[in-house]
Amino acid sequence: MADLWAAGVGFLLLIVLMGLGLHVAFVMFALSIAGAAFYLGAPIVMEYGTQNWSSTNNFVLVAVPLFVLLGELLVRGGFTDRMYRSLSDWLAPLPGGLLHSNIGASALFAAVSGSSVATAATIGTVALPAFDKRGYDQRMVLGSIAAGATLGILIPPSINMIIYGAMTNTSVGRLYAAGVLPGLVLTALFMGVIVVACRLKPALAGPPEPSAPLADKLRRLVDLAPPLVVFGFVMGSIYAGWATPTESAALGIVVSLALCAGYGRLNLRMLHESFLSTLSITAMIMLIAAAAFYLNFVIGIMGIPTLLTAFVSSLQASPGQMILILLVFYLILGCFLDALAMVVGTIPIVFPLIVALKIDPVWFGIFLVIMAELALITPPVGMNLYVVQGIRKSGSITDVIVGVLPFLFMMLLLVLLIWIWPALALWLPTRAMG
Numbered sequence: 001m002a003d004l005w006a007a008g009v010g011f012l013l014l015i016v017l018m019g020l021g022l023h024v025a026f027v028m029f030a031l032s033i034a035g036a037a038f039y040l041g042a043p044i045v046m047e048y049g050t051q052n053w054s055s056t057n058n059f060v061l062v063a064v065p066l067f068v069l070l071g072e073l074l075v076r077g078g079f080t081d082r083m084y085r086s087l088s089d090w091l092a093p094l095p096g097g098l099l100h101s102n103i104g105a106s107a108l109f110a111a112v113s114g115s116s117v118a119t120a121a122t123i124g125t126v127a128l129p130a131f132d133k134r135g136y137d138q139r140m141v142l143g144s145i146a147a148g149a150t151l152g153i154l155i156p157p158s159i160n161m162i163i164y165g166a167m168t169n170t171s172v173g174r175l176y177a178a179g180v181l182p183g184l185v186l187t188a189l190f191m192g193v194i195v196v197a198c199r200l201k202p203a204l205a206g207p208p209e210p211s212a213p214l215a216d217k218l219r220r221l222v223d224l225a226p227p228l229v230v231f232g233f234v235m236g237s238i239y240a241g242w243a244t245p246t247e248s249a250a251l252g253i254v255v256s257l258a259l260c261a262g263y264g265r266l267n268l269r270m271l272h273e274s275f276l277s278t279l280s281i282t283a284m285i286m287l288i289a290a291a292a293f294y295l296n297f298v299i300g301i302m303g304i305p306t307l308l309t310a311f312v313s314s315l316q317a318s319p320g321q322m323i324l325i326l327l328v329f330y331l332i333l334g335c336f337l338d339a340l341a342m343v344v345g346t347i348p349i350v351f352p353l354i355v356a357l358k359i360d361p362v363w364f365g366i367f368l369v370i371m372a373e374l375a376l377i378t379p380p381v382g383m384n385l386y387v388v389q390g391i392r393k394s395g396s397i398t399d400v401i402v403g404v405l406p407f408l409f410m411m412l413l414l415v416l417l418i419w420i421w422p423a424l425a426l427w428l429p430t431r432a433m434g
Contacts, residue, residue: 010031010034010035011349014027014028014031015333015336015337015345017031024291024338024341024344024345025288025290025291026291028288028292028294028295028344028345029291031295032291032295032297035298035299036298036301039302058166059244059246060162060166060245060246061162061286062246062249063157063162063172063246064159064282064285064286065279065282066246066249066250066252067113067162067249068114068159069253069274069278070112070113070114070234070253070256071112071113071114071115072274072277072278073253074109074112074230075113076260076265076273076274077226077259077260077266078265079263080123082223083108083224083226083227084101085220085223086220086222086223087104087105087224088101088209089212089216092209093208094191095194095195095199095205096191096195096198096204096205097198097206097208098130098131098134099136099140099194099205101127101130102127102144102145103144103147103187103194105123105148106123107151107184107187108224108227108228109122109123110151110152110153111156111157111228111231112157112227112234112252113152114157114158114162115159115281116150116339116383116384117152117376117387119148119149119152120145120152120383120384120388121387123145124149124391125391127141127145128141128391134206135206136204136205137203137204137206138395138399138403139400139402139403140403142388142399142400142404143400143402143403143404143405143406144407145388146382146385146387146400146403146404147384147408147410149384149387149388150373150374150376150384150411153339153376154179154183154186154369154370154373155179155183155184155187156175156176156183157176157234157245157248157249158176158369159285160343160369160372161175161176161179161365161369162245163285163292163340163344164343164368167289167344167347167348168361168365170362171429171433173238173245174362174429175362176235176238176245177429178363178366178425178426178429179425180428181424182370182414182418182425185414185417186370186410189411189413193407226256226263233251233255234249234251234252239433288340288344292345292347292348296347296348299349300348317357318357319357319358322353322354323359323419327415330346330368330374330375331371331374333375334374334375334378335378338375339372339375342372342375343369347368351364360422360426362425362426362429363422363426366425367418370411370415370418377408378408379401382404384404385400385401385404388400
């Protein structure tokens with residue numbers, strides 16, 4: 001029991017130090033070394049190099065830089081602007097007008113980027129100029145962009161799912177399949193809340209958008225093809241069993257390079273910028289992952305998962321009670337931690353509880369990703385809020401915070417839906433992979 005209390009104190013320190021703004025990887029590494037030195041002795045501390053190599057030398061993690069590069073190529077290839085314009089042709093006539101284009105474009109870009117922050121930056125840069133002098137409510141515009149971008153880590157491919165899968169030994173392919181239907185449902189919920197809000201208060205959407213000629217709308221449909229083709233190759237190769245997630249990411253890059261060349265956007269400068277951005281983002285992610293894996297190793301050696309399992313068994317808590325507790329826990333935690341930090345920092349403690357209660361790890365992975373999405377738009381630390389505000393460059397961030405509130409409730413509704421109907425997350429991986 002003393003070890004369990006020590007783990008509790010260590011976890012509290014983890015949350016407090018990350019909440020104070022210290023680098024996530026540094027906090028996890030420092031606490032891991034301190035715990036290993038105090039409870040396990042110098043030999044375990046010296047194991048850091050071996051554990052770092054063995055944990056990060058993982059074929060699944062190779063997919064991280066590949067999917068980052070895939071998103072970079074599509075952004076710098078200029079496909080996002082044309083995709084947004086084509087979606088606007090068909091979604092603008094709905095109640096809410098161009099607000100639906102923000103959600104639709106975010107969902108489509110999420111299907112190839114794997115990152116919510118990248119989705120927020122890309123769609124925000126393309127979308128915000130389209131709303132100038134159109135009379136739309138600024139808060140709804142900003143909220144739809146920030147919330148829509150959270151789809152970047154739910155609709156596959158998702159970097160957060162790769163990290164979760166690697167840390168818990170859960171199939172990334174199943175996680176990807178499990179994220180498709182909840183991602184589509186959340187997209188529909190976001191668009192639904194726009195429709196309801198604009199029906200109740202038409203001034204939110206400004207004047208009706210003029211409809212483009214049908215011939216032009218049909219001609220511009222081809223601009224939706226690049227992201228759909230990439231998504232088809234990436235996810236189709238996984239579901240058909242032809243490729244692992246890592247191999248499918250490499251295939252997606254080959255297809256993206258061909259598309260960039262076909263549109264005349266492939267050149268050395270574009271590749272150089274894509275590689276530099278990919279290197280920077282990947283280094284940050286892998287540093288955090290390495291520290292998280294070592295923390296996981298130290299906690300395992302201390303026997304904390306076994307103690308937690310026995311503790312949960314003594315409480316006789318039901319899976320539903322535990323999920324409710326974790327829902328409140330992650331809502332609070334999301335106010336103070338970055339989404340990725342929240343995921344990697346809590347998995348070593350929380351996942352043994354999930355295993356003890358026999359909760360499906362694939363289902364829990366989707367639950368955890370949705371909670372990470374909430375963290376991205378929960379003040380005061382929600383990253384998407386600051387990304388959108390940074391693109392806007394004027395006004396108060398309060399506008400963004402107020403704007404995301406209706407969408408935040410839709411995300412909580414999705415959590416309720418996947419709890420009532422687990423098949424919403426588990427049907428597709430079961431059908432696709434047995």
